[in-house]
Amino acid sequence: MGDFATPYWFALLALIACHAVGHLLAQRARRRRVLRFANLDLLDRVAPRTRGWRRHIPAALSLLALTLFTIGLAGPTADAQVPRDRATVMLVLDDSLSMEATDVPPSRLDAVKAAATDFVRGLPPGINLGLTTFAGTATVEVMPTTLRDPVLRGIAQMKLAESTATGEALAAAYNGVQNVNQLLTGADGPPPSRIVLLSDGRKNVGREVDGPAQQCKDAHIDIDTISFGTDNPDVTIPIQGQTVSVPADPDTMQRIADISGGHWYDAPSAGALHQIYTTIGSQVGYETQRVDASKPWMILGTALSLAGVATALRLNQRIP
Numbered sequence: 001m002g003d004f005a006t007p008y009w010f011a012l013l014a015l016i017a018c019h020a021v022g023h024l025l026a027q028r029a030r031r032r033r034v035l036r037f038a039n040l041d042l043l044d045r046v047a048p049r050t051r052g053w054r055r056h057i058p059a060a061l062s063l064l065a066l067t068l069f070t071i072g073l074a075g076p077t078a079d080a081q082v083p084r085d086r087a088t089v090m091l092v093l094d095d096s097l098s099m100e101a102t103d104v105p106p107s108r109l110d111a112v113k114a115a116a117t118d119f120v121r122g123l124p125p126g127i128n129l130g131l132t133t134f135a136g137t138a139t140v141e142v143m144p145t146t147l148r149d150p151v152l153r154g155i156a157q158m159k160l161a162e163s164t165a166t167g168e169a170l171a172a173a174y175n176g177v178q179n180v181n182q183l184l185t186g187a188d189g190p191p192p193s194r195i196v197l198l199s200d201g202r203k204n205v206g207r208e209v210d211g212p213a214q215q216c217k218d219a220h221i222d223i224d225t226i227s228f229g230t231d232n233p234d235v236t237i238p239i240q241g242q243t244v245s246v247p248a249d250p251d252t253m254q255r256i257a258d259i260s261g262g263h264w265y266d267a268p269s270a271g272a273l274h275q276i277y278t279t280i281g282s283q284v285g286y287e288t289q290r291v292d293a294s295k296p297w298m299i300l301g302t303a304l305s306l307a308g309v310a311t312a313l314r315l316n317q318r319i320p
Contacts, residue, residue, distance in 0.1 A: 068304065090173040104269060109158065116155050130142050134172075136206075137168060177193050198226040225254070229268065231247045231250075265279075
């Protein structure tokens with residue numbers, strides 16, 4: 001219902017009491033005027049009695065309307081999810097050869113493209129979003145920007161390549177976020193920043209993930225990691241004429257989350273991945289704020305006030 005200052009409750013109770021007492025006094029005065037008529041039969045013809053308890057309906061509606069108006073004027077507030085107007089996000093996606101596996105149909109890579117596309121389109125326009133892809137090397141495809149089309153094109157154009165340089169990808173993402181934040185830093189400091197990293201396997205080339213993960217932690221850049229694919233050892237792909245088993249291995253993603261203090265997610269299916277991206281999107285793109293909640297009270301109070309007037313005219317042929 002929201003928060004209210006205590007003095008407003010006293011004012012509300014006082015107004016309700018005054019309205020109720022006024023209505024009772026008006027009813028008593030009406031009875032006294034009735035008794036002044038000497039000819040009661042004539043009174044019944046001139047001013048017939050109203051129908052019992054129904055004559056109090058207009059006053060009750062007016063009292064409820066007054067109560068709601070008072071609550072609305074007291075300035076109630078409530079928690080609401082508000083789109084962020086400043087934040088930096090780097091989306092980091094694995095396009096190594098193991099992403100060709102079809103344990104997540106039609107393939108891991110195609111499923112990632114679809115889920116990442118929905119994630120990008122769901123972010124508020126004030127978010128600066130970038131894209132880094134990696135296999136044997138890491139490439140910052142798009143520096144964080146409020147433009148979404150370059151990121152969407154980068155996702156659509158992802159192609160498979162050999163090896164998995166997760167540490168290089170994390171370092172590239174860190175540098176990209178830091179470079180943009182230097183330009184965006186204002187009186188309130190740099191904007192909230194986050195790296196969203198997805199991979200289906202462990203690092204096998206390049207630097208270790210420990211150093212870049214610690215750098216992100218020290219710079220207050222949050223990291224969400226996603227392990228994608230099933231851990232079934234029967235999942236294979238052809239590489240250079242050989243069949244290679246590529247079960248998902250979450251160790252690297254869990255390690256990065258542990259070092260950076262971030263969150264690790266397991267996504268064995270496309271549905272799970274979509275749900276994870278939806279969760280991360282709500283955390284990245286929105287923040288909880290206290291906002292004004294008086295509008296519903298004022299609307300309902302207005303409706304009850306109009307209903308009270310209409311009922312009074314209908315039953316008593318006058319406005320109370």
